[in-house]
Amino acid sequence: MNTEDQEHSHLRPGGRQHNQKRFTAMAAYKTLSTPKGYLVLIILSFILGYITHSQTQTQTQTQTQIPPDVSDLSEHNKFPNKCKHPVPSNHVRQTVLDRVFNGTSPFQGFPPPHITSLLWEDWAKGWGSNAPVFEHLINQVRPRVIVEVGTFLGASATHMVGLTRKLGLDTQIICIDDFRGWPGYYDEEKSLKMVNGDSLLMFQFMQNVVKANATDSILFLPFSASTALNGLCDWGVYGDLVEVDAAHDFHSAWVDINNAYKILRPGGVLFGHDYAWEGVRYAVHSFARLNGFQVKLDGEHWILY
Incomplete structure (x- = not known):
């Protein structure tokens, strides 16, 4: 390695680690390029979408089912008060x-x-x-x-x-x-x-x-x-x-x-x-x-x- 390479070696990844990342990326690309890979990708996307939707829906339902503070009765007292x-x-x-x-x-x-x-x-x-x-x-x-x-x-x-x-x-x-x-009213007497x-x-x-x-x-x-x-x-x-x-x-x-x-x-x-x-x-x-x-x-x- 020459002097210039030594001076700038800290600015680029190590050679072996860099090659491993490139190899992993290429392997993943080749795998996903096959029909089986596409199928796996679709299944993973579906699972991820389902989980995300379920969490959002659960949060929404939880917020909806929580009643307002019953102690704040004034919110239910919007009746005109002057005759x-x-x-x-x-x-x-x-x-x-x-x-x-x-x-x-x-x-x-x-x-x-x-x-x-x-x-x-x-x-x-x-x-x-x-x-x-x-x-x-x-x-x-x-x-x-x-x-x-x-x-x-x-x-x-x-x-x-x-x-x-x-x-x-x-x-x-x-x-x-x-x-x-009332509906169904009937008097037995x-x-x-x-x-x-x-x-x-x-x-x-x-x-x-x-x-x-x-x-x-x-x-x-x-x-x-x-x-x-x-x-x-x-x-x-x-x-x-x-x-x-x-x-x-x-x-x-x-x-x-x-x-x-x-x-x-x-x-x-x-x-x-x-x-x-x-x-x-x-x-x-x-x-x-x-x-x-x-x-x-x-x-x-x-x-x-």
């Missing part, structure tokens, strides 16, 4: 009549002839409809307007009419229900004949109100809970007592409670039934925690205070 200016309590009945029934009582001319023979004279079934909580709260609040979300056949509504009359109160009760029951797909629950409710001589004290909104509560909000109709006794799943109960709270008059009480249901309990305590309420129990009923 129209409240109408006076003694104008509530006429407001509902004008907005829903063209100014005429729906009990006028009831029952229609084709329905009369299909209704039960006495069938006011309910669950917890005569519970002590109604008397407790009516004595405490002395309400002028009561809103009941979920009324079924009106058993609790007619019971509350009796309680308010004992106190000499001129109370208007607004009952909210779509009167459709009594049932109504279905007429052209109509379960006749609204007519039976009206029959029960008539029998209780409460047609001047009770009106109803035959819509879903959200539709009816948003309507009351838009009309400025507020309740001194608002009861939520409708769906039992969390999401429905959560929406009902939030919408019901919007129409609660200052100083009023929001309460409800079915505390035994997990979805209802979670909705009640979530709402209470978010809005600074405590939850009090009265039998199967919950009360926010």
Whole structure:
């Protein structure tokens, strides 16, 4: 090796190592140039792609399945919190009549002839409809307007009419229900004949109100809970007592409670039934925690205070 080669030998790889790398590269090239080599290359590419895709998919699924922080309840509380200016309590009945029934009582001319023979004279079934909580709260609040979300056949509504009359109160009760029951609804004790797909629950409710001589004290909104509560909000109709006794799943109960709270008059009480249901309990305590309420129990009923 001459002097120049010695001076620059540190700048190039050693001869033997360099030759080994060249030999390995040429061998690999010759191997991959054969049909068998192409097959091996395709298989390796497929395996590498599968592994990469699986890892990406697993990461994506993991991120998707992780629920948001349940403690941040405000993210699920995007309900409008302002309703129209409240109408006076003694104008509530006429407001509902004008907005829903063209100014005429729906009990006028009831029952229609084709329905009369299909209704039960006495069938006011309910669950917890005569519970002590109604008397407790009516004595405490002395309400002028009561809103009941979920009324079924009106058993609790007619019971509350009796309680308010004992106190000499001129109370208007607004009952909210779509009167459709639920899919597959059938009552083992009594049932109504279905007429052209109509379960006749609204007519039976009206029959029960008539029998209780409460047609001047009770009106109803035959819509879903959200539709009816948003309507009351838009009309400025507020309740001194608002009861939520409708769906039992969390999401429905959560929406009902939030919408019901919007129409609660200052100083009023929001309460409800079915505390035994997990979805209802979670909705009640979530709402209470978010809005600074405590939850009090009265039998199967919950009360926010």
